[in-house]
Amino acid sequence: MSLIKPRTRGKQLVPHRTRLDRENHETLHAYAAFIGEEPEYVLNQLIDTVLAKDKEFVKWRREHTESFAPRPAAARKGETGQGGRGKPGVGASSAIGEARL
Secondary structure, X not given: OOOOOOOXXXXXXXXXXXXXXXXXXXXXXXXXXXXXXXXXXXXXXXXXXXXXOOHHHHHHHHHOOOOOOOOOHHHHHHHOOOOOOOOOOXXXXXXXXXXXX
């Protein structure tokens, strides 16, 4: 019996890019196939179930209710004072690096 149950209702999804260890990547896709769901669903369920068991984090999160998610790049453009050219290494060169994933 799987620990993660197939989805029963939809949620609003936001894009997130990351890199995984090769073994975790294979395991993620294998588990998704095992339960007949998409890998992104498995990741969401892992976050929901595993982090909910960390009592210190749950307590900390209740005390820190603000968002820790980075804002989209479009919202940050006006903040740099450089016409949208943020920190060195951020921008076209990092987008090229992401494309290699």
